[in-house]
Amino acid sequence: MAVLSETPLVYALVGNPNCGKSTLFNALTGLRQKVGNYPGVTVEKKVGECYSQHGRRMTLIDLPGSYSLNARSPDESVMRDVLLGRAPGTARPDRIVCVVDASNLERHLYLVTQIIELGVPVIVALNMVDLAVGKQLRLDVHRLSERLGVPVVPTQASIKKGLIDLKVAMSRDDLTPPHGLPDLLPVPVRGGLLRSRETLSQSGVVREGAPLLEPLYLLSSHDPTHYGISNEARSELQAVREQLEREVPGWEDRLVAARYDAIGALCEEVVRRPDAQQLSLTDRLDAILLHRVWGWTALLTVLTVIFTLIFKVAEAPMGWIEAVLSGGELWGREVGGLAGWVTGVMPDGDLRSLIIDGAIAGVAGVLVFLPQILILFFFIGLLEDTGYMARLAFMMDRLMGRVGLNGKSFLPILSSYACAVPGVMATRTIDSPKDRLITIMVAPLASCSARLPVYALLIPLLFPPALMPAWGKALILLGLYAMGTLGAFFFAWLFNRTVMKGVSTPLILELPTYKAPALAGIMRQMADRAWMFVRRAGTVILGLSIVLWAALTYPKSSDGDPSRQVENSFAGRLGRVMEPLVRPMGGDWRVAIGLIGAQGAREVFNSQLGVIYAVEAEAEDETPLRDRLRAEKHPDGRPVYSLPFCLGLLVYFVFAMQCLSTVAIVRRETGGWKWPLVQFAYMTGTGYLLAVLIYQLGTRLG
Amino acid sequence: MSLSSDQPSQALRDARAGDTVRVLRLEGQEAVCSKLREMGFCEQAEVRILNNSGTMVCSVCGSRVGLSRQLAGSIRVSAAVA
Structure with a gap:
């Protein structure tokens, strides 16, 4: 069994968006997957394993979906770099499986014509054959394989059809680089590219024997990122490119045209269409869902349902998580939870306090949002899988334009209502660097679920309970959401007009055929994304909670009075130092401590105030804390939590950037500290100014 | 391409739903044009308009593509072909 010890064959799995590539990847690798990140970019790196017919280990890299090797977004750069062997930490794939949608060959073959020029063996998986049958297309698989010069395997990944045949093809030892399609490069272009490759390999920008088009792909003029290409190499590439452009004007367009000509001829030969052009189910659905009246009605209904479910359905599991970790009511019984258990088994002391007030409280603060995030990801998965998400983006384009x-930008902002971290991560599919940056900058203004507990604590303080019916509270809550949304649009407009001038890419979007969702795949994606959220946010907030705990616990004051303890702690002293900043908006040093804590994660504000006022705030019920706040007075006898102060504070929470996880993810996505700092400054600055304005005006007028 | 400039042309934006037209030329920024070409809107490509009421949806290269009206204004196409 010598074969077992051989190094695994590395396969890359590529394809256009919506070709069923991920479903195929899951079907091939089962549970043997690892999800990570490519260095420098937050593009998910999915690697899985399976075994060949001969028991040889095969590694599969699932690359982001892309229409072309001419990269236009970070996702597409990753695909290009991995295929060219230029991605640090990822071996150049030995072979490529190119997944195409059988019902849509013309579009999908474009990428295939690029892939087969890379000089590596290629297998084409002709996926979604069921859809082709549904469209009454007849495909000559044998002829297609012959003409492309690569094995072509019909599959239907959603029901695991054709997988064995695909594995047999992948196990073949005798696969050679493709030889089928005639050379698509116009002669003068070929000459020019040969010369530029020569120049570039001499200076080491590309390796010896690199694919002829590598220089072109590396410096496609639309690539915002140019990951892993040094500045010198870039200027050299630029020079070579300019020379090529002088020698053969318009060569790039000629190449695209040559590819489509070849594809057209090929499709004539291998695809038989039904004679009559009939309206498909997708056409009929689109007539309704893209209609100017019914389309918007459907869109609003869908969004309302999603939002209602995110907040309504998540309530119960959020309570359970809270109860299991920190104690509370679980199915009608009062439980102590993990915190209660620790209290029981450990003697009182700093260590116990660290575990309960620092670690458990911190972790609970993150995990409690998990149900909402899971529901959000479920719906995003559902919308994407059925094909409706593309329509949503398309409909919203005019509004957002x-x-x-x-x-x-719609999907990232939508996600940000649950949490800005996945929202910012979702921006990586936006092609235009400018649009992407603006979306990242404004997405955290969407009122995320971490603001909800603070809203819930403060809104009832605005008016005496007798004057505040339930619908009034709901209306104010709605107003806060509207304020965040309008703020996001306003700042997007402002950035677009001022600092971030540049070209917007007008929207062009493939609208995939509607299909029934594959629930297993959605569930799996949900689990992956949720786990990444928990890990990332969990580490940051856990660390921060422990720091806050320490700042509130030390130095120890001699008597055991908890509020004296807080006052003398590091945090208390810091609060006093910061008090002058908070006073214009009507707060005192206690509020300052709360805000310092909330700077890391908004929901910490509630627990901070709980600690500061030494009130045992129940998990679900904030009434004791709220009553305590209502009674709180300034030294001169005025109530602290007055209407202008609470209103200002609420507005501050709408606008201010108070989330370390978001700052961290924005830094990673924008590749530096500049934009997270700008974002922090403009958001927190706006929130502060508005809060001060509201308080000052409010106290003068009222 | 000199041939196509003699032909009567219209913006894709003004074509009617149900019509099939042929792309004559692309106007505007180079980066946008090349993206359009890669999505199938090459010169001489046939485009069938599926929806043009507020939103613009075309069938090109066998697949449905939605594009903004601004973009549809920068694509010059022939009058409806049979």
Whole structure:
């Protein structure tokens, strides 16, 4: 069994978006997957394993979906770099499986014509054959394989059909680089590219024997990122490119045209269409879902349902998580939870306090949002899988275009209502660097679920309970959401007009055929994304909670009075130092401590105030803390939590950037500290100014 | 391409739903044009308009593509072909 010890064959799995590539990847590798990140970019790196017919280990890299090797977004750069063997930490794939949608060959073959020029063996998986049958297309698989010069295997990944045949093809020892399609490069272009490759390999920018088009792909003029290419190499590439452009003007367009000509001829030969052009189910659905009246009605209904479910369905599991970790009511019984258990088994002391007030409280603060995030990801998965998400983005494009955003910014902003971290991560599919940056900058203004506990604590303080019916509270809550949303649009417009001038890419979007969702795949994606959220946010907030705990616990004051303890602690002293900053908005040093804590994660504000006022705030019920706040007075006898102060504070929470996890993710996505700092400054600055304005005006008028 | 400039042309934006037209030329920024070409809107490509009421959806290269009206204004196409 010598074969077992051989190094694994490395396969890359590539394809256009919506070709069923991830479903195929899951079907091939089962549970043997690892999800990580490519260095320098937050593009998910998915690697899985399976075994060949001969028991040889095969590694599969699932690359982001892309239409072309001419990269236009970080996702696409990753695909290009991995295939060219230029991605640090990822071996160049030995072979490539190119997944195409059988019902949509013309579009998908474009990428295939690029892939087969890379000089590596290629297998084409002709996926979604069921859809082709549904469209009454007849495909000559044998002829297609012959003409492309690569094995072509019909599959239907959603029901695991054709997988064995695909594995047999992947196990073949005798696969050679493709030889089928005639050379698509116009002669003068070929000459020019040969010369530029020569120049570039002499200076080491590309390796010896690199694919002829590598220089072109590396410096496609639309690539915002150029990951892993040194500046010198870049200027050299630029020079070579300019020379090529002088020698053969318009060569790039000629190449695209040559590819489509070849594809057209190929499809004539291998695809038989039904004679009559009939309206498909997708056409009929689109007539409704893209209609100017019914389409918007459907869109609003869908969004309302999603939001209602995110907040309503998540309530119960959020309570359970809270109860299991910190104690509370679980199915009608009072439980102590993990915190209660620790209290029981450990003697009182700093260590116990660290575990309960620092670690458990911190982790609970993050995990409690998990149900909402899971529900959100479920719906995003559902919308994407059925094909409706592309329509949503397309419909929203006109609206978002008014403020200089792109329809593709819709999904990131939508996600940000649950949590800005996945929202910012979702921006990586936006092609235009400018649009992407603006979306990242404004997405955290969408009122995320971490603001909810603070809203819930403060809104009832605005008016005496007798004057505040339930619908009034709901209306104020709605107002806060609207304020965040309008703020996001306003700042997008402002950024677009001022600091971030540049070209917007007008929207062009493939609208996939509607299909029934594959629930297993959605569940799996949900689990992956949720786990990444928990890990990332969990580490940051856990660390921060422990720091806060320490700042509130030390130095120890001699008597055991908890509020004296807080006052003398590091945090208390810091609060006093910061008090002058908070006073214009009507707060005292206690509020300052709360805000310092909330700077890391908004929901910490509630627990901070709980600790500061030494009130045992129950998990679900904030009434004791709220009553304590209502009674709180300034030294001169005025109530602290007055209407202008609470209103200002609420507005501060709408706008201020108070989330370390978001700052961290923005730094990673924008590749430096500049933009997270700008974002922090403009958001927190706006929140502060508005809060001061509201308090000052409010106290003068009222 | 000199041939196509003699032909009567219209912006894709103004074509009617149900019509099939042929792309004559692309106007505007180079980066946008090349993206359009890669999505199938090459010169001489046939485009069938599926929806043009507020939103613009075309069938090109056998697949449905939605594009903004601004973009549809920068694509010059022929009058409807049979």
